[in-house]
Amino acid sequence: MRAHFIRLDAQHAKMGTRSNSVTFSFVIIMPNSSIPAKIVIATRESALALWQANFIRDRLAKLYPQTELDIFGMTTRGDQILDVSLSKIGGKGLFIKELEQALEEGRADIAVHSMKDVPMDMPPGFALAAIAEREDPRDAFISNRHANLDALPPGSIVGTSSLRRESQLRARFPHLQVQPLRGNVQTRLRKLDEGQFSAIILAAAGLKRLGLAGRITALLSLELSLPAVGQGALGIECRAERTDLIRLMAPLHHLPTAQCVEAERAMSRALGGSCEVPLGGFAEISGGILRLRGFVASQDGARMISDEVSGDPGMGMGMGAQLAQNLKIQGAEEILTALGSRAAEPVSHP
Numbered sequence: 591m592r593a594h595f596i597r598l599d600a601q602h603a604k605m606g607t608r609s610n611s612v613t614f615s616f617v618i619i620m621p622n623s624s625i626p627a628k629i630v631i632a633t634r635e636s637a638l639a640l641w642q643a644n645f646i647r648d649r650l651a652k653l654y655p656q657t658e659l660d661i662f663g664m665t666t667r668g669d670q671i672l673d674v675s676l677s678k679i680g681g682k683g684l685f686i687k688e689l690e691q692a693l694e695e696g697r698a699d700i701a702v703h704s705m706k707d708v709p710m711d712m713p714p715g716f717a718l719a720a721i722a723e724r725e726d727p728r729d730a731f732i733s734n735r736h737a738n739l740d741a742l743p744p745g746s747i748v749g750t751s752s753l754r755r756e757s758q759l760r761a762r763f764p765h766l767q768v769q770p771l772r773g774n775v776q777t778r779l780r781k782l783d784e785g786q787f788s789a790i791i792l793a794a795a796g797l798k799r800l801g802l803a804g805r806i807t808a809l810l811s812l813e814l815s816l817p818a819v820g821q822g823a824l825g826i827e828c829r830a831e832r833t834d835l836i837r838l839m840a841p842l843h844h845l846p847t848a849q850c851v852e853a854e855r856a857m858s859r860a861l862g863g864s865c866e867v868p869l870g871g872f873a874e875i876s877g878g879i880l881r882l883r884g885f886v887a888s889q890d891g892a893r894m895i896s897d898e899v900s901g902d903p904g905m906g907m908g909m910g911a912q913l914a915q916n917l918k919i920q921g922a923e924e925i926l927t928a929l930g931s932r933a934a935e936p937v938s939h940p
C-alpha cells in the first residue's frame with residue numbers, strides 16, 4: 591500500500607515539471623483512498639473502439655494495479671444506422687451520446703473515444719480528462735489492384751463517406767468517382783474485397799491499431815489528404831465533476847498531442863465544423879513550433895481554401911481561431927454559408 595502511494599506521488603511530481611498547463615502544474619498528493627476500487631470504461635463495440643478501450647485499460651492497469659478495470663461495451667445509434675450518410679442523421683454526437691448517458695447515470699466512469707468523433711463543444715457537465723498520444727494521423731489508400739491514387743484509371747470508384755476525403759480527392763483527381771462507404775473498418779474492407787470499389791480511403795491509425803497495417807497500399811501525404819481534426823488521437827471523457835478521475839488520467843495525457851488537437855479543434859469550432867462540412871485540420875510540433883494547417887472546400891473540390899499558421903504550442907487555441915479567421919477571409923465563409931452550416935452563427939465556447 592505504502593509503495594503504491596509513493597509511486598503515484600512521484601509520477602504526478604514528474605507531470606508537474608514537464609507540463610506547463612495549469613491543470614498539471616502542481617504536485618498532487620494522492621492518498622490511496624482516492625483511487626477507486628473499480629473503474630468502468632464505456633466504449634462502442636466495434637473492433638476498433640474495443641481495441642482503444644482495452645489499450646487505455648491496459649495503461650491504467652499498469653498505473654493502478656489495485657483497481658478493477660471493466661469494459662462496458664455499448665451499441666450507439668451511429669453504429670446502428672448504416673444506410674444513410676452520417677451527416678444527414680446528426681453527425682458525430684451520435685457515436686458518443688449513449689456513452690455520455692452511461693457516465694451520467696453512473697453505469698460507467700470514463701469513456702474512450704477517437705478524438706475525431708468527439709464534437710467540438712463538449713456537452714455541459716462533461717470534460718476530456720486526457721488526450722493520449724497520437725497514432726499515425728494520415729489517411730491510407732487501400733486497393734487490391736492499384737498501387738496508389740495516380741495509378742487509378744479514369745472512372746474508377748473510390749469509396750469514402752467523408753466529405754473531407756471526397757473534396758480533396760475530387761480536387762486533385764477529377765477523373766475518379768467517389769461513392770459512399772460506411773460501416774466499421776472491417777465492413778469497409780469487406781466491401782472493397784467484394785469488388786464494389788477500386789479503392790477505399792481509411793484512417794491509417796485504425797488499421798494499424800487493429801493489426802491491419804498490411805492492408806495499407808499507400809499512405810496519403812498530408813499535402814494530398816489533410817487529416818480530420820483529431821484523427822489518430824484518443825480522448826478519455828468523464829463527468830466534469832469527477833476531478834478524482836481527471837487526476838488519475840493525468841499520466842495518460844500527452845501534452846504535445848493535446849496541444850495539437852486543441853489547435854485543430856479550435857479551428858474547426860470557429861468554422862462550425864461537423865461531419866457536414868468538408869474541412870480538414872492538422873497540427874504538428876517540430877523544433878518547439880506548432881504548425882497548424884487547415885482547409886475548407888466545396889464537396890466537389892472545385893473550391894478549396896487552404897492556409898496555415900505557426901506559433902507557440904501553448905497558444906494553439908488562439909492559433910486555431912486565427913486560422914479559421916484567415917480561411918473565412920479567403921472565402922471559406924462563402925462555402926460554409928452555401929453549405930447551410932451552423933458556421934454563420936456564433937459558436938459559444940463553454
Ligand SMILES: NCc1[nH]cc(CCC(=O)O)c1CC(=O)O
Pocket residue numbers: 704705706707775791792793794795796820821822823824
Ligand atoms: N469515422 C470513424 C472513425 N473514427 C476514427 C477512425 C480511425 C481512428 C482514428 O482516427 O483515431 C475512424 C475510421 C476511419 O476514418 O477510417
